[in-house]
Amino acid sequence: MSLFTNISKLSTTIGAEINDFDLKNVSKDHVQEFRAILSEHKVLFFPDQELTIEEHVAFGELFGELEGHPHINNPNVKHPKIFDLAASTGGIADEWHTDLTFQKRPALMSILKMTAAPDVGGDTMWTDLVAAFKALSKPMQDLCSSITALHDASPHMHPEKMMIHPVVRKHPDTGEAVLYVNEHFTRRIVELGHEESEQLLSFLTKWVQKPDFSVRYKWSKNTIAIWDNRSTQHFVVNNFEGERIIQRVTVTGDIVEPFGELNHDAWSNNNKFSAKSRNDLQLIGYLDSQKENH
Numbered sequence: 001m002s003l004f005t006n007i008s009k010l011s012t013t014i015g016a017e018i019n020d021f022d023l024k025n026v027s028k029d030h031v032q033e034f035r036a037i038l039s040e041h042k043v044l045f046f047p048d049q050e051l052t053i054e055e056h057v058a059f060g061e062l063f064g065e066l067e068g069h070p071h072i073n074n075p076n077v078k079h080p081k082i083f084d085l086a087a088s089t090g091g092i093a094d095e096w097h098t099d100l101t102f103q104k105r106p107a108l109m110s111i112l113k114m115t116a117a118p119d120v121g122g123d124t125m126w127t128d129l130v131a132a133f134k135a136l137s138k139p140m141q142d143l144c145s146s147i148t149a150l151h152d153a154s155p156h157m158h159p160e161k162m163m164i165h166p167v168v169r170k171h172p173d174t175g176e177a178v179l180y181v182n183e184h185f186t187r188r189i190v191e192l193g194h195e196e197s198e199q200l201l202s203f204l205t206k207w208v209q210k211p212d213f214s215v216r217y218k219w220s221k222n223t224i225a226i227w228d229n230r231s232t233q234h235f236v237v238n239n240f241e242g243e244r245i246i247q248r249v250t251v252t253g254d255i256v257e258p259f260g261e262l263n264h265d266a267w268s269n270n271n272k273f274s275a276k277s278r279n280d281l282q283l284i285g286y287l288d289s290q291k292e293n294h
């Protein structure tokens, strides 16, 4: 018998609310089924959960190692594996992103408890990056599957933290193609010239934001949301007054594997410098640093 008996889908491909279920009842035996349902719906919402901080952490640990946030300090909860964010101290994630893509192993999944919700507004949106890839034309799918992109942590004031990932990743559990660029952290297509990269990244990062691929959720206090960070982006609608506090645990992710064959060299202007060369400095600097490290 399925672990969940009361699942309501919130859109065709992304989002499901699960009622009449207590997350305290999940054990190691349920992890495989839980992960399968998460891969299918990509973000799950569990209203009315009373998990303590320790129970929240223990639940997350069922799915793997947990990591704190690399750059942002907690305003409220002092626990190394809890990341909390209060709107009153400036923490509003109102730009579309997949969490922590400037890392080698971006988060696998996040488990977020809404501990204070505004009466009106402050919804969160998620978008389905598998659906976004499927909706592209075949020539665009082919191009995107053959290239990589540079991500950095400049939104966290750490532009020196960078990582290259494929533009289309293969989902480790489902094998599906995931369109893996986001406007918050992705800076440059590695194999394209600056102007080409600007245009293509602008198109792709806007494309994934289409309402067709998304779900929007209105929070209540003590709802827990669990999202697959490998196949989604999210965005907080910054239209509320009053306090909004989230408390999150984050499961450490996998290495990002490409969906297609990466068969192009990195952009190079053959060491010719011009007035436009400044646009290539970040990429060239990163590629040089990687050569030195090997």
Ligand SMILES: [Fe+2]
Residues within 6 Å of the ligand: 093, 097, 098, 099, 234
């Ligand atoms: Fe986030």
